[in-house]
Amino acid sequence: MTTGARMKSPPLPGAIRDPLLRMHRLGARRLAALFLDQAFQRPLTMTLADHLHVFSRHPVRYVSAAAFLVKRPELTSGYTTTTRWPCFLQSIYLAARLLRLEGEDKVDHLHSHFAHDPALIALLVSKFTSIPFSFTAHARDMLQIPPSALAERVKHARAVVTICQANVDYMKRVSPRERPAKFRVVHTGSTQTCFARRRRATMVQSIR
Numbered sequence: 001m002t003t004g005a006r007m008k009s010p011p012l013p014g015a016i017r018d019p020l021l022r023m024h025r026l027g028a029r030r031l032a033a034l035f036l037d038q039a040f041q042r043p044l045t046m047t048l049a050d051h052l053h054v055f056s057r058h059p060v061r062y063v064s065a066a067a068f069l070v071k072r073p074e075l076t077s078g079y080t081t082t083t084r085w086p087c088f089l090q091s092i093y094l095a096a097r098l099l100r101l102e103g104e105d106k107v108d109h110l111h112s113h114f115a116h117d118p119a120l121i122a123l124l125v126s127k128f129t130s131i132p133f134s135f136t137a138h139a140r141d142m143l144q145i146p147p148s149a150l151a152e153r154v155k156h157a158r159a160v161v162t163i164c165q166a167n168v169d170y171m172k173r174v175s176p177r178e179r180p181a182k183f184r185v186v187h188t189g190s191t192q193t194c195f196a197r198r199r200r201a202t203m204v205q206s207i208r
Contacts, residue, residue, distance in 0.1 A: 039093035050096035065127040079144035091124035115142040
């Protein structure tokens with residue numbers, strides 16, 4: 001499992017309230033891929049050091065996030081590849097690294113693909129660090145988890161991207177109190193018109 005993050009960028013002139021538009025306009029710099037499976041492959045002392053670092057920086061956030069997970073067993077019910085506590089371990093692993101970044105290397109947004117475990121990890125990291133997050137929902141990752149678990153992810157996310165309007169309609173039913181502007185459709189595939197001119201020019205050259 002990997003996670004995506006955006007490094008801190010200079011502010012834009014004027015207010016851009018749409019978080020997805022803002023990310024696009026800022027020309028987000030991506031943090032190098034961090035494989036969260038590494039959280040399970042390290043000595044116990046390193047894992048404890050990460051927990052201590054996160055707790056020392058934000059003790060209230062640490063306790064609050066742990067309590068949030070304890071009270072909601074449904075967060076990893078249904079379609080999942082893990083349980084709550086591996087998600088907790090991976091989120092601590094990532095949060096500790098983000099909290100150690102300084103200056104221009106600081107991350108100011110997280111984006112997670114898939115609404116099941118990856119979105120839960122991003123949610124927990126956000127609780128530990130106060131870094132906002134968004135996620136992309138595709139199909140079974142949102143349809144085969146409990147509606148309450150999906151609603152919790154949507155509630156805490158800054159924005160939610162999905163691949164079709166039917167998914168947006170479903171998430172609006174699951175989370176009726178959320179702002180419609182929070183949801184965005186980004187279709188998979190490519191726009192053929194972008195390649196029409198190049199294709200025609202290539203055909204002309206081949207005829208000549």
